[in-house]
Structure formats: structure tokens, C-alpha cells
Amino acid sequence: MLTQITNYAIDAANDQLHKRERTVPIANTITAVAGYPNKLVVFKIAASKFWQVRCWVDGRFHRRSAKTTSFKLAERFARWFYESLLAKRHISQLEPSAAIATKTSRKTNEPQELTFGAIAAQVYANEHARMERGEFGAGSLRMFRNRLDAYVLPHFGAMLPSAITYQMLQEFAQTLSIKHTTTTVSNYLIIVRKVLVHAVRIGAIEQAPDIPKIKVKSASRGAFTPTEYWQLLRAARALRGVQHPASKKEMRKRIKQAYNDHRMPPEMAWSISLMVNCFLRPGDLTKLKHRHVEVIRGKNTYLRLTLPETKLHSAPIVTLRPAVRIYEQICKHRPDAKPNDYLLLPDLKNRTHALAVLSTMFNWVLEHTGLKLNPHGHPRSLYSLRHSAITFRLLYGQGIDLITLARNARTSVEVINNHYASTVTGEQNIAMLQSRRTNT
Numbered sequence: 001m002l003t004q005i006t007n008y009a010i011d012a013a014n015d016q017l018h019k020r021e022r023t024v025p026i027a028n029t030i031t032a033v034a035g036y037p038n039k040l041v042v043f044k045i046a047a048s049k050f051w052q053v054r055c056w057v058d059g060r061f062h063r064r065s066a067k068t069t070s071f072k073l074a075e076r077f078a079r080w081f082y083e084s085l086l087a088k089r090h091i092s093q094l095e096p097s098a099a100i101a102t103k104t105s106r107k108t109n110e111p112q113e114l115t116f117g118a119i120a121a122q123v124y125a126n127e128h129a130r131m132e133r134g135e136f137g138a139g140s141l142r143m144f145r146n147r148l149d150a151y152v153l154p155h156f157g158a159m160l161p162s163a164i165t166y167q168m169l170q171e172f173a174q175t176l177s178i179k180h181t182t183t184t185v186s187n188y189l190i191i192v193r194k195v196l197v198h199a200v201r202i203g204a205i206e207q208a209p210d211i212p213k214i215k216v217k218s219a220s221r222g223a224f225t226p227t228e229y230w231q232l233l234r235a236a237r238a239l240r241g242v243q244h245p246a247s248k249k250e251m252r253k254r255i256k257q258a259y260n261d262h263r264m265p266p267e268m269a270w271s272i273s274l275m276v277n278c279f280l281r282p283g284d285l286t287k288l289k290h291r292h293v294e295v296i297r298g299k300n301t302y303l304r305l306t307l308p309e310t311k312l313h314s315a316p317i318v319t320l321r322p323a324v325r326i327y328e329q330i331c332k333h334r335p336d337a338k339p340n341d342y343l344l345l346p347d348l349k350n351r352t353h354a355l356a357v358l359s360t361m362f363n364w365v366l367e368h369t370g371l372k373l374n375p376h377g378h379p380r381s382l383y384s385l386r387h388s389a390i391t392f393r394l395l396y397g398q399g400i401d402l403i404t405l406a407r408n409a410r411t412s413v414e415v416i417n418n419h420y421a422s423t424v425t426g427e428q429n430i431a432m433l434q435s436r437r438t439n440t
Helices: 071-093 098-107 116-132 138-156 166-177 182-201 226-238 248-255 267-278 282-287 322-333 351-369 384-396 402-408 413-423 427-434
Strands: 041-043 052-057 060-065 293-296 302-305
Touching: 041 071, 052 071, 060 071, 071 116, 071 138, 116 138, 116 182, 138 166, 138 182, 166 182, 226 267, 226 351, 248 351, 267 282, 267 322, 267 351, 267 384, 282 351, 293 322, 302 322, 384 402, 402 413
Parallel strands: none
Antiparallel strands: 041 052, 052 060, 293 302
16 A cells, blocks of 8 residues: 655765764654654655655554655655554454454553544545546546645644544635635545545544535636637747746756756647647647557548547547648657657656646747736636637537537536536527528
């Protein structure tokens, strides 16, 4: 259940900086993990470049290397390490073995109550099992983990579920509302509720407290008009090869990893066109390989994209005709490409990094064209191109039905109705509204 968090930054060990016992914690690095018992700490030692984790459970210290030079990732590992120890202790207390029962009775007359964090560890293990069965998306599991680590566990992790009240949850929601949308606050409360419901099911508490109700205000990502789309394309082509105006330090902060060439890549213009003509999500765009692409020529010319499963959708995607020309341009640019090579930024093996590069460059295009904000003042991003792709089909596709569009875009009719179609007005389809059937 524990996952080793690896950071690939290369730093020298601390041997020369701290001439002391190699395994003794360096005093000024010892830091308690917020929201947890004070004996859960992260620290550094002279013998390793990595952060170490130490906690007190069942009458003794447990220690483990976090395998990362990042303090933030070390804190995340520490929480997970502590929760896992508590979860293992709970399982051992349920063992029917007399020896285990005797050993436990010497330490305490009653089993200790599980903390919210320990129960969260069980819930995460259940969600991971669901993902392996194909019932839960890998992206959704990552989001679940990130939200646990970001706010939920630092706030409730060390508490007993029985001590959590409605008022505490209300205050938690109010704190989140300062920086986050109603949708985000609601998603965090859903995670808290899931842990508390599991606590009821395993008998840790008799009844879960009421969860504050948040009225979610749907804020659809701003789509581009056809005129704005062509502005973006022209700008991306004009900026090709131009050095990004931000400093190297600022670019490192934006992209998170080292990336020596901060010039506008040719892939930016192709990315814009592919997303609008292929209905792709940004994450799918960076995972697209040549072996996923098949050119179909016949009565209709298009690309058939057989991508890995995303959000529990695995059906192939068929594209609009212009996508074929774009793909041919990519192949011409890299004539030696192999089937397993990525279409965009193939030299970057870390695809999360590749997505960060494309997102940063697209934001530069948005700033250059003055299109970062939509008419309502909402910010746009790379994902807005997918919104545009679906909106264009709703506006200009002849007789297209929502089921076909939803399946091809790997989404649902409900999502299209609630988000993508929310910007389509009656005036935009005035000809269809005023049309009359002809007598036959």
C-alpha cells in the first residue's frame, strides 16, 4: 500500500556540510508534520541526500527514508507512512491468533481507536482496488490522493472520527471557500464523507455527522470563437522559435523541471489544431503515439485514434478531416519517427513534464493575443480547446446527435448538456429554430 515517492533531482549528500554522526538527525531539519502527533517528523541525516521519516507507534519508533529531496513530498510520504502503520495495527488486532491477542493485551486493555487518517488509508486502499478492477479511473484516484494530502489529512488526519462535528465540517468548508470554487469545496467534502461513511461501516463510529450542503455553481471553461481560434493558430506559428520572455528561473518555476529550450516549439500550433479537430483532452494529447493513429481514406477521410482508456472510456476516436493534414505535417517534420514515439515533444520522456511545457507555451500564446480571459472574465487554458471542439460541432455540425458526439469525445451526454452546451444560445442556431419541414 505504501508507494515510494521518487524525486529525480540530483543533489550531493550532506556529508561535507554536517560533520557529525552519519545517521543522527540534523537538528535544524527536524520538522513535525502539521495536523499529526508531534512524534511524526521529517528530518535529514548526514548519510543521505533524502528526507527521513520517524514516528512513534505501538511503543516504539518507526523510521523510513522518504526517497525524495522534496520537503513537500516527504511530508506527504510521512502522512501515508503513519496512516499505514495504524491500518496495519488495526488489522493485527482483528487477527484471531491467541498470541497476538495476548501481546496486545499487555499494552492496553482495549484496542485503540482508529484516527481519521488511518481510516482514510483503508478507503484509499479500497479505491485503489477499484481502479485495478476497472471501476475507478487512474486519474480520479490521483485526484483523490492529492485532495487527501492537500487539505483533508492535514486538517482531520490526527482526529478521531467520533470527535468530528458538523460545526467542524462547516468551518472546514468556509476555509476552503476563501480560495476555491464551490465545485472544489464540494469535492473535498465528498472525500470527507466517504471516509466517515467507511468509519460507520467498520464500526469505528455509530453515525456520521451531517455534511454541509454546498450549492455548486457550474463554471464552464470558456470556449473560443472561430475567429479567436484562427488568432491563436496564427500567433503560435508567428512565435515559433522565439525565446519565451520570462527568465530561466521563472520558467523553471512554471514548468517544475529543467527544460533548456524555452523557445516556442512547432508542436504548439499542431497541438491547437489537433485538440480542436480531434476532441482530445490535454492529457490524452501528450500520450498520443504514432501507433495510436490510423489514417482512413475513403468516402470520408479522417484519423482513427485508438488511445489507452481514459475516464473509463476506451472506444476509438474519429477526427475531423483537417486532422489528417496536421498529422501529415508532423510526420514530415519527423520522418524517422517510430510507432512507439510520441507525436508531440517526443524528446521529453516525462509526459507530465511535456504537458507542463505545452500548457506554459499556450498561456504565452493567450497572453500574446489578449485572449487569456473570456468575455465574462473567466481564465482560459489548454482545456478550453476541447471545449471549443465540442461547441463547434454543436453549432456547425449538420444534424449531429449528442449521443454520437459524447461517445466520440469520450464523455457523457449529461456533461455536454451541463458544461459544453451551456454556452450555445438559440440565436447561434437561429436558422435551425426557424426552419420548417417541407411537405413530401
